[in-house]
Amino acid sequence: MYHRLRYEARELGMRFFALPLLVTLIFVGVALLAAFDAGRSGDSAAIAHDYLAKGLLFLLEFGIPPVAGLIAANVVADNSALELHLSLPHSYAGVIGLRLALLTLWTWLTCLIVALVVGVAGYWIAPQPAPQSAFIWFAPCLWFICGGALLTLLLRSRIASSALLGMLWIGELLFRPVFLQNTALQKIYLFLTLETIKSGSAPNAAYWLTNRLTLLAMAALFLVGTALLLRQNEYLLGHEA
């Protein structure tokens, strides 16, 4: 099994694993710049601390999960020998499932390490207690990965799937009042933790856990859809939408 996992990881390529790390570097860099700028312009150390802490929470909920979705959208489509593979007795759904599982584990691991470092360094500002706080990144990661994979298969186009994820990513954040003011949409708002902090627009929102569980339930549905489509050989061989 170890050799199999190693082979699939190499098939995916280093760049798939490097992208979440690059995202981490960029978000940490921007958060440090904001904190440095606050310190230089005479703001108190508490404000600089708050900027850095917010930036790190953004990384966990808003940075890594959507990028994992973009990668997943490419993982399910990145097979130039699809016809050949489908003719083999080895399950194609199993192979793609394994690659998606590797990506998910790698993304979770990145988030877990970031969360631990943030906690130890004293920059944790999310109001949710442990172990529930793991849902901050666990749920949106799974939602984006399963959603990205399903969208690519449904549309038979990685670019359309990526474009939709990208527009959702920014659209939800920029138009968040639309989601937060609607009792149904607030349950599926992907970046709710950022609004539950003291300075957010829904501090300590009581529906946070419901939101996370709804996202996980949606991710489970997306996963079932992905598994079903990956077993439809004729569908997989169809033209790009």
Place this chain on the structure above:
Amino acid sequence: MKQLSVVTGVIRYEFLMQLRRKSVWIAFVLMAALLAFLLNQFLALVGKPAGSGGPLFSERDIVIFWTQSTATLLPLGAGLLLADRMPRDRRTNVYELLRTTPSAIYARLGGKYVGAILATLIPALLVQLIGLGVLVAHFHDASVIPLSLLTFVVLVVPPVLFVGAYSIACTTLLWTPLYMFLFIGYWLWTNLNPSQQIPTLGGTYLSPGENYVYSSFFNFLGYRDGFYHPAAVWQGILNIAVLLALALIALVAAWRIQVAQANRN
């Protein structure tokens, strides 16, 4: 003259190819659904104060708000949907095939840019027009039509031309998911409020948010703290000109890179 016929042929081909992609339409329809929620909220704003002591929202403000929403979301989608035009040619090995023809690289690149952009603008225009139809029906006032069309031409088209050039140019070299992440990050960064924590390109001539155009062409001030400042008409024109010049620079860079790649092979 020969290259001109290549350009027109490529424009026609790329236009039809992009226009017939179901995924382009599906992406815009789903985004239109999100925008519909926003439009519904805007309609309820007419006659209400914009903030403590601020002006009351007029019908004209709502028309501009609608374009502001489409201008925030649709160029982002257009940029992402255009990001596979070059990589797709390479993946399907069409790029190598086309290089054996007498067509010049600049003619194919220019044709691809114009054709794909025009096709991507059509669903964006339809979204804008559907929203406009709702506004006209709600206000019982057709006089907002010219304003809405003008806002689309100056607030949506230049950003699409700008991001489209970079999507086609950057993916000549960059891995598409990496480009997408960088582009989305850039889009968020440039749409941030300039008065907030992180220094941003928002509110500068380099920003496709076109703050100078909102202020100078439409006198759209005072609704978002620190976002829009009074500006002269020439500043609005300069804002658009800088975006178009940056798009041209991206295309010229992509052309030179492709020429260098062709010579190396």
